[in-house]
Amino acid sequence: MSQQLIQLLVSGLAVGSVYALVGLAFILVNEATGVVNFATGQFVTIGCFVAVTTVIQMALPLVAAYALALLAMALFGVVFYAIVFRPLQDRSVVTVIIGTVMIGIVIQNGALATWGSVPFRPRSPFGRQVVDVFGAAISAHALFVIAVSFLMIGLLYGLIYRTSIGARMRAVAQDRDAARLMGIGVGRLFVLTWMIAGLLTGAAGILVGPMWFADVNMGDPIALKAFAAIIIGGFSSVPGAIVGGVLVGLAEMFGAAYISSAYKDGLVFLVMILFLLIRPQGIFGERIGERA
Amino acid sequence: MAGTNRSLLLAVAGVFLLALLLPLFISGYGIRILNLAFISAIVVIGLNFAFGYAGLITLAQAAFVGCGAYVTAILTTSAGFSPWLSIPLATAFGGVFGVGIGLPILRLKGHYLALATLGLNVSFGIVATNWKSLMGGTDGISGIPALTMGSFSLGTDHRYFYVLWVALVAATWVAWRIRISHVGLAMIAVRDDEIATATSSVDVTRIKVQAFALSAVYAALAGALFAHMTNFVAPDDFALSQSIVYLAMLIIGGEGSIIGAIAGAIIVTFMPELMRDLGSAYMIFFGCLMLLILIFLPKGLLSLVALLGRRFGTARL
Numbered sequence: 001m002s003q004q005l006i007q008l009l010v011s012g013l014a015v016g017s018v019y020a021l022v023g024l025a026f027i028l029v030n031e032a033t034g035v036v037n038f039a040t041g042q043f044v045t046i047g048c049f050v051a052v053t054t055v056i057q058m059a060l061p062l063v064a065a066y067a068l069a070l071l072a073m074a075l076f077g078v079v080f081y082a083i084v085f086r087p088l089q090d091r092s093v094v095t096v097i098i099g100t101v102m103i104g105i106v107i108q109n110g111a112l113a114t115w116g117s118v119p120f121r122p123r124s125p126f127g128r129q130v131v132d133v134f135g136a137a138i139s140a141h142a143l144f145v146i147a148v149s150f151l152m153i154g155l156l157y158g159l160i161y162r163t164s165i166g167a168r169m170r171a172v173a174q175d176r177d178a179a180r181l182m183g184i185g186v187g188r189l190f191v192l193t194w195m196i197a198g199l200l201t202g203a204a205g206i207l208v209g210p211m212w213f214a215d216v217n218m219g220d221p222i223a224l225k226a227f228a229a230i231i232i233g234g235f236s237s238v239p240g241a242i243v244g245g246v247l248v249g250l251a252e253m254f255g256a257a258y259i260s261s262a263y264k265d266g267l268v269f270l271v272m273i274l275f276l277l278i279r280p281q282g283i284f285g286e287r288i289g290e291r292a
Numbered sequence: 293m294a295g296t297n298r299s300l301l302l303a304v305a306g307v308f309l310l311a312l313l314l315p316l317f318i319s320g321y322g323i324r325i326l327n328l329a330f331i332s333a334i335v336v337i338g339l340n341f342a343f344g345y346a347g348l349i350t351l352a353q354a355a356f357v358g359c360g361a362y363v364t365a366i367l368t369t370s371a372g373f374s375p376w377l378s379i380p381l382a383t384a385f386g387g388v389f390g391v392g393i394g395l396p397i398l399r400l401k402g403h404y405l406a407l408a409t410l411g412l413n414v415s416f417g418i419v420a421t422n423w424k425s426l427m428g429g430t431d432g433i434s435g436i437p438a439l440t441m442g443s444f445s446l447g448t449d450h451r452y453f454y455v456l457w458v459a460l461v462a463a464t465w466v467a468w469r470i471r472i473s474h475v476g477l478a479m480i481a482v483r484d485d486e487i488a489t490a491t492s493s494v495d496v497t498r499i500k501v502q503a504f505a506l507s508a509v510y511a512a513l514a515g516a517l518f519a520h521m522t523n524f525v526a527p528d529d530f531a532l533s534q535s536i537v538y539l540a541m542l543i544i545g546g547e548g549s550i551i552g553a554i555a556g557a558i559i560v561t562f563m564p565e566l567m568r569d570l571g572s573a574y575m576i577f578f579g580c581l582m583l584l585i586l587i588f589l590p591k592g593l594l595s596l597v598a599l600l601g602r603r604f605g606t607a608r609l
Contacts (some may be wrong), residue, residue, distance in 0.1 A: 036403040087587045093402040094349050098543065099586050101536055106579035113573060217451040221531075224414060227407050235404075269411040276408050277396050 015251020017149030041223025047205025077198025234285020338510020347483030358530030366596025384513020432526030546592030
């Protein structure tokens with residue numbers, strides 16, 4: 001393989017695994033709580049900037065800084081649960097969509113007021129170190145992103161499919177009322193779900209910071225790609241989000257290199273809309289005609 | 293019923309007639325904002341067909357405004373069309389585009405429709421930014437001529453106000469005729485219960501496409517009027533955030549109501565001017581306000597008025 005091909009492959013995988021993390025946060029919340037969270041992108045922004053605060057502004061050692069940032073994001077998920085999710089919980093889909101869009105605007109402008117409009121450049125734990133992969137120079141950070149993302153996805157899989165908490169979460173996702181009648185503490189599981197959503201998006205924000213700039217407007221573009229990823233993968237499917245995320249990441253990198261860097265995002269949306277029209281259940285998902 | 297309708301119509305007509313006097317009292321900048329509010333009102337009356345009546349959640353309304361504005365801009369600059377001719381052409385293009393997009397996309401519902409229209413609006417921005425030869429890229433298109441009548445220019449904000457006033461009155465009247473027609477009732481029936489409506493031999497898809505296309509027509513008309521007012525169009529004016537603002541206008545005013553659409557457009561357009569002191573914190577305030585309205589006043593500010601009306605025993609709006 002040529003050197004450029006390997007570089008594109010790795011950077012596509014790195015970006016794609018970040019989209020997969022964000023997409024997973026989105027479908028986890030949607031499956032478990034029935035809420036479509038259009039503020040997911042702003043979760044990533046907050047994750048990235050909390051890390052800016054702990055790493056750059058407080059100058060903590062990296063491990064402590066990342067741990068503190070993730071802890072803050074878990075808390076952020078709980079606060080979001082209490083202030084936003086509970087009042088919107090049983091409203092119509094339309095109300096929830098617009099409500100979370102509005103909260104996204106609040107969070108984004110809150111971030112602007114807190115961190116200002118000048119972008120930060122968070123450093124990677126590996127600095128600008130470059131690794132040789134099959135003769136191609138690959139940024140160590142890209143490999144780190146892929147590794148951490150897949151570690152988190154593995155942990156999530158273990159939690160959902162191997163623990164009793166996961167079984168309860170799946171039960172709530174299938175039928176909330178029946179789960180409640182079986183004595184499952186639905187409310188506590190909701191809190192947990194929002195915490196995990198905070199952790200996943202927080203990790204995505206921390207990882208993406210050193211790849212691009214930390215900018216308060218970064219949330220929407222990332223969320224849009226994550227949306228595209230889950231549509232392509234299948235809306236309620238965990239493997240779908242991962243495959244979709246990686247596909248979108250690769251399409252973005254290869255599209256920019258070989259087709260048009262200006263239209264690379266348009267390309268992703270074109271594929272997303274085509275999927276919606278031709279195969280709305282995505283690669284792995286269920287048919288969506290009955291769900292609305 | 294007929295009595296309340298007549299008094300409501302009289303009240304609306306009265307407000308519109310009084311609005312004709314506004315340019316006498318409002319100075320330059322204020323009238324520019326009022327003109328923008330009128331243009332937004334036309335957009336939101338259109339959005340009310342798709343969102344308020346048919347219940348279709350669309351996040352692409354700004355893209356349709358952009359279509360109207362860009363078609364007008366291209367026709368009157370490089371193609372040399374008359375400004376008066378460009379407005380109906382742009383409006384018609386909006387309708388064709390609305391049908392073309394609506395036919396495939398309206399099979400989707402709920403958040404799928406929201407995501408598809410969101411992708412559409414972002415894609416419009418990407419195309420407008422990158423198709424430099426036709427749409428001018430980030431610089432946009434400048435030098436769009438103002439409307440004239442013979443040698444009399446309608447280009448000043450005070451004169452253009454009357455053009456927009458005529459357009460808004462016409463848009464309101466047409467919307468009202470559609471609302472009380474069979475088509476308008478069918479749209480509301482589709483929103484309330486799609487399956488029941490389909491079993492009453494109403495072609496649901498067709499009604500949805502009609503509602504969507506109507507909202508595109510209104511948006512394109514408003515876009516064309518916007519282009520002739522600012523003499524300049526650029527991608528930023530038609531971004532996704534603007535689509536969200538249009539939805540917010542409709543929700544603040546009261547979805548499913550033409551008067552609510554107009555009131556919401558005017559309130560939201562003037563709000564940042566009245567709260568200049570908040571500075572960059574304004575958007576935080578705006579988002580919180582929207583959330584509170586969604587939670588506590590799901591029918592918008594009109595439900596407040598209706599509540600007061602019931603208390604004082606007068607007609608409901």
